[in-house]
């Protein structure tokens with residue numbers, strides 16, 4: 330792990346001097362933010378030694394160094410999913426790279442199904458907590474990294490100060506921000522009616538197939554986390570309709586300007 334990490338870091342450090350304090354991971358259908366970035370340097374994942382390669386066709390797969398509203402940012406345009414066959418450890422590897430490059434804050438986004446009946450497609454939910462149903466963990470196995478505690482505390486996992494700041498921003502921008510708990514499932518299928526009901530009963534407001542491995546790693550490394558779910562479809566057990574990936578991507582696109590505004594606002598205040 331250490332050797333692979335050093336190879337990756339050497340490759341990146343030899344090609345850019347930018348060391349942003351803010352890392353951003355963009356979820357499905359949410360890579361429009363990159364258009365707002367004054368790009369200084371970008372790497373295709375396939376060119377970075379030891380980086381996984383995204384196999385999802387609508388994920389771009391680039392690591393972007395640049396400026397958002399004049400603030401240096403390090404952006405993952407496209408991420409890795411458990412359903413692609415990667416382990417949680419592989420999925421979270423880029424977060425370790427971010428930490429080594431100096432990232433202190435991680436803003437992470439995803440597309441998710443709404444479980445809370447007060448939600449509707451294209452709503453944005455700031456994540457207050459998560460439930461890990463991936464049954465995998467990026468910290469499983471020997472602690473080769475030795476960059477954090479063996480038993481990381483998940484208190485304040487999603488940073489309360491950042492959540493409050495985001496709520497204030499949303500109010501100022503007139504964005505009706507939802508708040509809730511994200512549950513991660515392995516995918517790639519969407520849930521059965523019974524599974525949606527179960528996920529609601531155990532306390533989740535939104536369900537998706539990502540985010541949790543990166544967040545666990547970030548917390549192990551002491552990186553502060555702000556998370557957003559964009560609600561793309563509704564998983565209400567008693568009112569279930571067929572979902573379609575096209576509709577999911579359209580809903581994400583529709584919500585994107587709101588998310589971009591919030592991220593831009595937060596980035597200028599960090």
Ligand code: HPA
Pocket residue numbers: 440441442443518519520536537538561562563564577
């Ligand atoms: N379930 C799981 N993942 C998802 C969903 C969903 O309903 N919508 C978008 N990602």
